[in-house]
Amino acid sequence: MKEELQELYTYRELLYMMMYRDIKVRYKQSVIGFLWAILMPTLIVLAGVVVRFGFAVTSGKHLETAEIASVAVKSVPWAFLVSSIRFSCNSLTGNVGLVTKIYFPKEIFPLGAILANFFDLCVASVALAVLLFVLRIGWSLELLWIPLLLLVLVLLATGIGMLVSAASLFFRDVKYIVDVGLTFGIFFTPVFYDVGMFGDKGKWLLLNPAAPILEGFTTCITRHQGPDFYWLAYSFAFAIATVLGGYVFFKHLEPAFAESI
């Protein structure tokens, strides 16, 4: 594995160019590129506001700004996770010419897709920061948790991305399964709701490795508290296991890529 990682390192400039290509193509018309980056998070926030409004009406309360902020804070990383997985899933099958013709470490495709989506995440975060300022959420030292949370998030996306990209090369319907999974994943992940609403049963929801990350973002950004350390450690361990598993799986199948397309 050491040699393979070294090879990936020698091709780091290609990874940069792949990311640049994806971003450049998407942002060629700058307005559309920017809208693309915030389109999905915005829609998720709007859907979340509707759901939260429903909760508030049934429980006879008013919809608080902190709740809107919480949905907004969680939808940006969720949108990143969803589009990273979706883009990396198609990254190999969409570049058949390169996969079958020229040799280089093929994990560059899913990794490039994830990096390009990370760029979108950064753009969307600027928009989110403006929204949080308008909603007067304020700041605290707990914001220092954000880099760690982002790291866990990116690791998780990378692991899943490598697994699904290689799998979708061999089985063309993996793409549809992933699509269905991502569409309904939002109901099993605390984006619209908070884990706290489920009381003791909330811990079952936290078994979803994305849940402690998203909960961590809201806790430290909107509630100015530290995230639940043990659950975050669980997500971290899960993400690292996925990256290692995904990488080994990808590299194991890589020699057969050109034959099975």
Added chain:
Amino acid sequence: MSDIVLRMEHVYKMFRKGEVFNSLRDLIPALTGKMFRRQELSESDKREFWALQDLSFEVRRGEAFGIIGHNGAGKSTALKILSRIMKPTKGNIIVDGRLSALIEVTAGFHQDLTGRENIFLYGTIMGMRRREIASKLDDIIAFSGLEDFIDTPVKRYSSGMYARLGFSVAAHVQPDVMIVDEVLSVGDYMFQKKCVERMKEEIRNGAAVVFVSHNLKDIAAFCSSCLLLERGRTVISGPTQEVLSNYLKRFRTIGAGDLDRSPVTISKVTVRNEDGECLRFQSGERAWIDVELRAHSRCTKLSLSVYITNSTNEGIFDTSTERLGHGNFTLDAGDVYHVTFELTLNLANGIFHPSILVYRYDTQTAYDRWEPAAAIYVSSETDVRGSAHCFPKVIQQTIRTASDSELALGAECSLGPDLAPQGSPS
């Protein structure tokens, strides 16, 4: 540092024929089916196909090595294994240094990016650093001859421009091993020539080139040694001249019609020059073709035709005993007929296939046909292209300034707006 930069050691490649599952929808029922009916499926799993068997060769620094073979001989598989896209089933490949493959030079382009951006993208795909590309950028653009269009998205390029840009990047990678797969067939003649010059320069600078082609003519012009593949196996490998002779000889056994029923069959065809049997000629040299026929029962009004096809299977020459004024002939059972044709080979550089046909003209019956009866290699001193050699010479060449009246006439005769060249570059 060793002199050998590329070494293939007993490489085997096996493919599995039969059912390939490329969706879970097909795989899951098949797997559950397999659990219940184990034997039936395992039969189809065993259909193996060896695309390459025991391929070994080595290429030294500054050497051009050719791989020839017909379609399906295993060239593409050998190429994919060389460029590390596929792993061999058995055997080893050792590459010492940077390897670049000019397999399909435009696979790395992105439609929406400009020519300049694609140079960087494709260059990094080929393993170059961005700084390295930036320092060679002017050379690459100049080589492609696309200075005016370099900031245009490549989706507006013609296919010729596409190929030129791709090759220009690939030509500047400066690899230790360069794999070339008939890419020279793209682009116009001038660009091809530029590419060949560039490859020769790389070889002089110590790169090794592996050239894969089904066209022996290109291999002979370029490679000092080569290897002939047939159905995944090495037929012969060694100096190009030896392989070439062997390749030409292999054609002699091909042919023969329906021997049992035909009343007359071709028994022997020999191509020779003054000194005897020969398959390699100079343009303009004379060749003799001896043909022997055997009659098994009485045949009347026979004629014998000799025709030549070029390497792309176009008929370029055709004649017969009858058309040469010798009328037709009659053979009785047991007769042996012999004829010698004398041909002047006004042919350009390349491989040609003489073929022989025995027929009866009035009933349009073909009795026997050897196609091809042989393969001959013609080489020419002068650089002419095509099939025929007209032995051209430039007799006079002058340049003068056009007079005013000629200019005025030229303006009048100029093409209308819809016929004028659109300035589209390709």
